[in-house]
Amino acid sequence: xxxxxxxxxxxxxxxxxxxxxxxxxxxxxxxxxxxxxxxxxxxxxxxxxxxxxxxxxxxxxxxxxxxxxxxxxxxxxxxxxxxxxxxxxxxxxxxxxxxxxxxxxxxxxxxx
Amino acid sequence: xxxxxxxxxxxxxxxxxxxxxxxxxxxxxxxxxxxxxxxxxxxxxxxxxxxxxxxxxxxxxxxxxxxxxxxxxxxxxxxxxxxxxxxxxxxxxxxxxxxxxxxxxxxxxxxxxxx
Numbered sequence: 001x002x003x004x005x006x007x008x009x010x011x012x013x014x015x016x017x018x019x020x021x022x023x024x025x026x027x028x029x030x031x032x033x034x035x036x037x038x039x040x041x042x043x044x045x046x047x048x049x050x051x052x053x054x055x056x057x058x059x060x061x062x063x064x065x066x067x068x069x070x071x072x073x074x075x076x077x078x079x080x081x082x083x084x085x086x087x088x089x090x091x092x093x094x095x096x097x098x099x100x101x102x103x104x105x106x107x108x109x110x111x112x
Numbered sequence: 113x114x115x116x117x118x119x120x121x122x123x124x125x126x127x128x129x130x131x132x133x134x135x136x137x138x139x140x141x142x143x144x145x146x147x148x149x150x151x152x153x154x155x156x157x158x159x160x161x162x163x164x165x166x167x168x169x170x171x172x173x174x175x176x177x178x179x180x181x182x183x184x185x186x187x188x189x190x191x192x193x194x195x196x197x198x199x200x201x202x203x204x205x206x207x208x209x210x211x212x213x214x215x216x217x218x219x220x221x222x223x224x225x226x227x
Contacts, residue, residue, distance in 0.1 A: 006154075028177030042200050043116070043218035064133065089154050098208075099145055099168055106133065109210070 004092050006103025009072055013110050019077040021106045023090035026071065030092040034100070035064065035075045038087045047088075048075070080110045116205050116219035120124070123191050124225045133188045137205030141215065144168075144186040146178060147202040155202055159168045161186050162208050190224075196224045 005024045013019045015059075031052055036044035050064040050073065051056045057064045063076040077084055087107050091100040117136040125131050137144050143162045147155035157170035161180035180186045184205075190197055200221040207215050 036218075041220070043204075043220045045218070046216065091154075096145075098156040099160055100155070100204075101128070101157070103150070104154050 001061065003101045004050045004090060004103045006090050006106060008102070008106060010094075010107045011109070012078045015080065015082060015112050017080050017110075019075075019080045019084070020109055021075045021088055021090070021108075022072065022111060023074065023092075023103050024070075025092050025101075027092070027094065027101075027112055028071070029094040030101075032090050033064070033066065033073050034095045035062075036089045036095075038089065038105075040065070044089060077108075080108075081111050082110045084108060085110050115204055117149050117158070118137075118201075118219040118222050120222060122223045122225075124227060126221055127195060127226055129193050130174050130189065130191045131193060131224060133203075133224070135186045135203030135205075135219060136185070136218050137184050138215070139209050141205035141217070142184050143206045143208045144180055144184065145204045145206070146186070146188045147204065147218075148209075149200040149202055150171070150177050151199070158188070165211075182226070193226045195226050198224060200224075 034049035035047045037047045048059045048062045061078045066073045088109045089105045089106045090103040093100050119134045145160040146158040149155040157171050159169040160167050162178045177189045182207045202221045203219045
């Protein structure tokens with residue numbers, strides 16, 4: 001049973017455009033929602049994370065939008081750059097868990 | 113400040129063999145979690161160690177076992193290797209405080225190939 005569903009599987013965006021990746025979760029006990037960026041041959045690196053008491057969090061060009069009632073959250077990458085080309089994973093966790101449940105990932109390609 | 117260190121970086125084993133992967137957590141972290149990432153998939157939680165005990169376990173068979181040492185470093189052991197065990201094995205360290213796990217940091221992983 002997949003508890004975090006991520007879409008799209010792949011995404012191609014022009015340089016300077018906006019990249020949007022969506023995730024949906026099922027478990028209402030989740031209270032921590034991070035996004036990770038992974039380059040080939042590397043481990044995932046934390047980009048930005050949000051807790052359900054806020055609806056949006058922005059850090060530089062990266063923004064998380066969170067909709068608690070719909071059990072959905074999304075990552076927006078503004079002014080996308082070729083260096084942003086990587087695989088992005090959403091994840092979720094709850095206080096009683098301590099481990100992360102990952103989505104299947106989105107491979108982003110930013111064309112120059 | 114060293115991050116999470118994993119060794120070896122690559123490993124090739126024969127089906128039926130046993131393998132041990134190693135992880136040194138980030139300085140100041142006391143909890144180690146192991147994940148398996150198959151090609152093109154998201155990481156899947158194997159288990160987590162805190163205070164030298166397995167605290168949580170994902171949906172993995174008993175062939176997967178681990179250990180945490182007093183210096184917080186950890187080992188992942190896999191017995192009776194199957195072709196399907198071929199994957200990137202990731203170690204993540206964090207700090208266990210009341211109310212949750214903080215500072216989840218991943219290493220670069222060990223690429224295991226079973227032939």
